[in-house]
Amino acid sequence: MTITLNHYMIVSFLLFSIGFMGVLVRRNFLTILMSVELMLNAVNLNLIAFSRRLSDLTGQVFSIFVITIAAGEAAIGLALTISFFRQRRTLDVEEANTMQG
Amino acid sequence: MRNLLWAIPLVPLIGFLINGVVYLLSHRTKGAAHGHGHGSGAGSDAHTAATAPDVSPDTGHDPGHHDIPFKGLHTIVGVGSALIACLLAFGAVFDIGLKAFTEGASHSMTLWRWIPLGINQAVGQIPGAVGDWYVDVTLRVDSLSALMLLFVTFVGFLIHVYSSGYMGHEEGYGRFFAYLNLFMFAMLVLVLGGNFLMLFVGWEGVGLCSYLLIGYYYEKKFAADAGKKAFVVNRIGDFGFILGIFAVFALFGSLDFQKVFAAAAANPAAYTPYMTVLCLLLFVGACGKSAQFPLYVWLPDAMAGPTPVSALIHAATMVTAGVYMVARCNVFFRMAPHAMIVVAVVGAFTALFAATIGLMQNDIKKVLAYSTVSQLGYMFLACGVGAFTEGMFHVTTHAFFKACLFLGAGSVIHAMGGEQDIRRMGGLAKKIPRTYWTFFIATLTISGVPFLAAFFSKDAIKAAVFHAEFEAVPWLPKVLYAVALFTAGLTAFYMFRLLSLTFWGKFRGTAEQESHVHESPASMTVPLMVLAFLSIVSGYVGVPIIEHGDRIGEFLRPIRLPIAGLNEKGPHESLSLELALMAAAVAVASIGIYLAWSWYTKGEGRTPARLAEQWPGVYRAVTNKYFVDEAYDKVFVNGLALGGGRFLWEVDATVIDLIPNGAAAVTKGASWVASIFDQYVVDGLVNGVAGTLQGLFRVFRRAQTGRVQNYALVMGGGLFCLVAVYLLFR
Numbered sequence: 001m002t003i004t005l006n007h008y009m010i011v012s013f014l015l016f017s018i019g020f021m022g023v024l025v026r027r028n029f030l031t032i033l034m035s036v037e038l039m040l041n042a043v044n045l046n047l048i049a050f051s052r053r054l055s056d057l058t059g060q061v062f063s064i065f066v067i068t069i070a071a072g073e074a075a076i077g078l079a080l081t082i083s084f085f086r087q088r089r090t091l092d093v094e095e096a097n098t099m100q101g
Numbered sequence: 102m103r104n105l106l107w108a109i110p111l112v113p114l115i116g117f118l119i120n121g122v123v124y125l126l127s128h129r130t131k132g133a134a135h136g137h138g139h140g141s142g143a144g145s146d147a148h149t150a151a152t153a154p155d156v157s158p159d160t161g162h163d164p165g166h167h168d169i170p171f172k173g174l175h176t177i178v179g180v181g182s183a184l185i186a187c188l189l190a191f192g193a194v195f196d197i198g199l200k201a202f203t204e205g206a207s208h209s210m211t212l213w214r215w216i217p218l219g220i221n222q223a224v225g226q227i228p229g230a231v232g233d234w235y236v237d238v239t240l241r242v243d244s245l246s247a248l249m250l251l252f253v254t255f256v257g258f259l260i261h262v263y264s265s266g267y268m269g270h271e272e273g274y275g276r277f278f279a280y281l282n283l284f285m286f287a288m289l290v291l292v293l294g295g296n297f298l299m300l301f302v303g304w305e306g307v308g309l310c311s312y313l314l315i316g317y318y319y320e321k322k323f324a325a326d327a328g329k330k331a332f333v334v335n336r337i338g339d340f341g342f343i344l345g346i347f348a349v350f351a352l353f354g355s356l357d358f359q360k361v362f363a364a365a366a367a368n369p370a371a372y373t374p375y376m377t378v379l380c381l382l383l384f385v386g387a388c389g390k391s392a393q394f395p396l397y398v399w400l401p402d403a404m405a406g407p408t409p410v411s412a413l414i415h416a417a418t419m420v421t422a423g424v425y426m427v428a429r430c431n432v433f434f435r436m437a438p439h440a441m442i443v444v445a446v447v448g449a450f451t452a453l454f455a456a457t458i459g460l461m462q463n464d465i466k467k468v469l470a471y472s473t474v475s476q477l478g479y480m481f482l483a484c485g486v487g488a489f490t491e492g493m494f495h496v497t498t499h500a501f502f503k504a505c506l507f508l509g510a511g512s513v514i515h516a517m518g519g520e521q522d523i524r525r526m527g528g529l530a531k532k533i534p535r536t537y538w539t540f541f542i543a544t545l546t547i548s549g550v551p552f553l554a555a556f557f558s559k560d561a562i563k564a565a566v567f568h569a570e571f572e573a574v575p576w577l578p579k580v581l582y583a584v585a586l587f588t589a590g591l592t593a594f595y596m597f598r599l600l601s602l603t604f605w606g607k608f609r610g611t612a613e614q615e616s617h618v619h620e621s622p623a624s625m626t627v628p629l630m631v632l633a634f635l636s637i638v639s640g641y642v643g644v645p646i647i648e649h650g651d652r653i654g655e656f657l658r659p660i661r662l663p664i665a666g667l668n669e670k671g672p673h674e675s676l677s678l679e680l681a682l683m684a685a686a687v688a689v690a691s692i693g694i695y696l697a698w699s700w701y702t703k704g705e706g707r708t709p710a711r712l713a714e715q716w717p718g719v720y721r722a723v724t725n726k727y728f729v730d731e732a733y734d735k736v737f738v739n740g741l742a743l744g745g746g747r748f749l750w751e752v753d754a755t756v757i758d759l760i761p762n763g764a765a766a767v768t769k770g771a772s773w774v775a776s777i778f779d780q781y782v783v784d785g786l787v788n789g790v791a792g793t794l795q796g797l798f799r800v801f802r803r804a805q806t807g808r809v810q811n812y813a814l815v816m817g818g819g820l821f822c823l824v825a826v827y828l829l830f831r
Contacts, residue, residue, distance in 0.1 A: 020817060023810065023813055024810055024813055024814050024817070025810075032810075039232060041459070093808070093809070095809050096807070096808070097806065097807040098807060098810070099805070099807035100806055100807035100808075101804060
C-alpha cells in the first residue's frame with residue numbers, strides 16, 4: 001500500500017484533534033503545553049505533506065519557522081509555568097482565574 | 102568619515118552590551134535582596150542623599166554605602182560610547198559639509214537587504230508608484246537627519262556626563278548606563294533610518310528604553326505604574342503610526358523616504374485623495390510619542406524616572422521624534438490641508454492646555470513636564486501651518502534650554518536631598534549659584550526674552566502662524582496666533598513662578614534640609630554651563646529679517662520637496678509687521694514675568710491664594726489637571742464592561758435624574774397624581790434603564806471567566822461553525 005496525501009492528512013488531523021482536546025480538558029499546565037506542541041507538529045506534518053505533493057519548498061520553510069516559534073513558545077510557556085507554580089504551589093490551570101470579570 | 106555612518110548607532114549598542122553584561126554578571130551572585138534598596142521617600146526622585154543626609158553625596162567616598170562594582174568601567178563605557186558616537190556624528194556631518202546639505206546633498210548607506218518581498222505584483226491603480234516591494238536596512242543622513250543627529254548626540258553626551266555625577270550612588274548604576282546607551286542606539290536608528298520601517302524600529306526602541314528608564318526605580322509602585330502607563334499610551338499612538346506605514350506601503354509599494362516622497366511630489370493628483378487619512382494616521386503616532394492631547398497623559402507621569410532621563414528622553418530627544426516624523430513627511434502633509442488643520446489645532450490646544458496646568462503644579466519636575474508638553478504643542482502648531490523648518494528650529498533650541506532646565510532641576514533636587522516640592526524651597530540662589538545662573542538663563546530663554554535662543558524660534562513660529570492661510574477656515578490662523586501669543590505669556594509666568602519659588606525669597610524647608618544644601622559636583626555643573634551657553638547662542642542660526650539670517654531655514658529647505666502643481670507662496674516678509682509681532686511677543690512675555698515676580702517674590706504668594714479662593718472651581722480643575730486622568734481611569738481603565746455599567750448608572754443618577762427633580766421643582770405643590778407619576782413612571786424609567794444595563798453587564802461579565810480553556814473551547818466551537826457554514830453553503 002502506498003502512503004498518499006490522504007494518509008498524512010488523517011494522521012495530522014488525528015494529532016491535531018488529540019492536541020486540541022488535550023488543551024481543552026487537561027488541567028495540568030505541563031500537559032497543556034505538551035498538547036500545544038502536538039498541535040504545532042500536526043500542522044508541521046500537514047505543511048510538509050503538501051510541500052511534497054505540490055513540489056513547493058515554501059511549506060517546508062514554513063515548518064522550520066513553526067519549529068523555531070515552537071521553541072520560543074515552549075521557553076515562554078515553561079517560564080510562565082515556573083512563575084505560576086511559585087505563586088500558587090500548584091500546576092492546576094483552574095487556579096489561574098484572577099482575570100475573571 | 103561619512104563612510105563610518107554605520108558606526109554611529111553601533112557604538113552605543115556595543116556600550117549597551119558591555120554595560121548590560123557586566124552589570125548582570127556582577128549582580129547575579131549577590132542575590133535579589135541586595136538589589137536597589139537605596140530609595141528615598143515616595144514621590145521623590147530616589148536619591149541616596151535622602152537616606153544619608155549627613156554624607157555629602159559629591160565626595161565620592163561614601164562610607165555608608167557599598168562600593169558599586171565596576172563603576173569605573175560603566176562610566177568609561179557609558180560616557181565613552183556617547184562621546185565616540187558624538188564625534189563620529191560631527192565627523193560625518195562636517196565631512197559631507199553644511200553647504201552641501203543646504204544644496205540638498207544626502208548620504209545613504211544600505212547595510213543589507215532586510216525584507217526581500219519579491220512580490221513584483223502590479224501596483225494598485227496608482228500611476229507613478231515605486232513598487233519595488235522590498236525593505237533595506239538603510240542609514241541616510243540629509244539636512245534634517247544631520248540637524249537631529251548633531252543635537253541628539255551632543256545633548257546625549259552631556260547628559261551621560263551629568264548622569265555619571267547624578268547617579269553616582271545608585272546601586273543600579275550599570276543598569277542605568279546600559280539603558281541610556283540602548284536609548285542612544287535606538288534614537289540614532291530613528292534619526293538615521295532611511296525608510297519608514299527603520300524609523301519605526303527606532304521609534305519602538307526609544308519607547309522601550311523610555312519604559313525601562315521611567316520604571317528604573319521599579320521597586321516603587323508609582324514608578325513601575327508610570328512606566329506601564331507610558332508604554333500603553335504609546336501603543337495607542339503606535340497603532341495609528343503602523344497603520345500609516347501600511348498605508349504608505351500599499352500606496353507606493355516602497356517605504357524608502359526618498360523614493361516615496363519623490364513619487365508623491367511628482368504625481369500629487371493621484372495621491373491627494375488618500376493623503377488626509379494617511380496623514381491623520383501618522384499624526385496619531387506623532388501624538389502618542391510627542392505627548393499631544395489627548396495622548397499627553399503619560400509624559401507628566403514619566404517624571405518618576407531619574408532626572409537625567411527626564412532631560413534626555415522626555416524633553417530633549419525622544420518626545421521630539423513625533424515632530425521629526427511630521428517634518429520628514431512634510432510632502433504628505435502639504436498635500437492634505439485638512440490634516441494640517443487638525444495638526445495645527447491639536448498643537449495649539451495642547452500648548453494652551455498644558456501651559457494652564459503648568460501654572461499650578463508644585464513639583465519642580467511636573468512644571469517642566471507640562472512645559473515640555475506645551476512647547477511640543479508649539480512645534481506641532483508650526484508644522485500644522487506648514488512651517489516645518491521653524492518647528493524643527495524650535496525642536497533644536499528646545500533641546501538645549503529644556504535639557505538645561507531639567508538638569509538644573511536635577512541639581513536642585515540633588516542639593517535638597519531628594520525634595521521636589523517647590524513650596525519647600527526658596528532662596529536657593531545664593532547657596533547653589535552655578536545651578537541658579539544656568540537655570541536663570543534657561544528660564545529667560547524659554548520665556549522668550551529678546552536675543553536668546555527661544556525668542557528667535559518662537560518668534561519664527563508665531564510669525565508663520567500669523568501669515569498662515571487655511572482655505573477651509575480662513576479665520577483660524579488669527580485665532581491660533583492669539584492662542585500662541587497667550588501661551589507665550591503663560592509660559593513666561595509659570596517659568597518665573599518656578600524660578601521665584603525655587604531660588605528667590607526665603608527658604609521654606611526644614612532647618613535640616615537647609616544645613617546641607619550644597620552645590621553639585623563639576624560633572625553636573627559643567628554640562629549645565631555648556632547647555633546654558635547653547636541656550637543663549639543657538640538662536641542665532643535662525644535670525645529673521647536680516648539677509649541670510651535664517652540659516653537653519655535654508656539648511657532644512659531641501660527636505661521641502663516641491664510638489665508638482667501645488668503653488669505655495671514663500672514667506673512674505675514685511676519689516677514693520679515682523680517687528681510689531683516681535684514687540685507683541687516681548688510685551689506679553691514681560692507681563693508674564695512681571696506678574697510672576699510681583700505675585701510670588703514680592704507678594705509671597707498672597708495674590709494667587711486670594712484668586713484661588715475667589716474661583717475655587719477653576720482652581721480645583723487646574724490643580725487636578727482638569728481631571729483628565731480620572732476621566733481616562735473611569736472610561737478606559739475600569740473597562741467598558743463592569744465599569745461602563747457603573748459609569749452609565751452614575752450618569753443616570755446625576756444627569757437624567759435632573760429631569761424628574763426639575764419637573765418636581767416646577768410643579769411644586771402640584772397634585773398627588775403628578776407625584777405618583779414621578780415616583781413610579783419617570784423614576785421607574787430612569788432606574789429601569791440603569792437596572793437593565795446593570796443586569797445586562799451582570800450577564801455579559803460571566804463570559805469573562807478568566808479561564809483560558811473556556812476561551813479556547815469557544816474559539817474552537819466558533820471555528821468549527823465557520824468552517825461548517827463555509828463547507829455547506831459555499
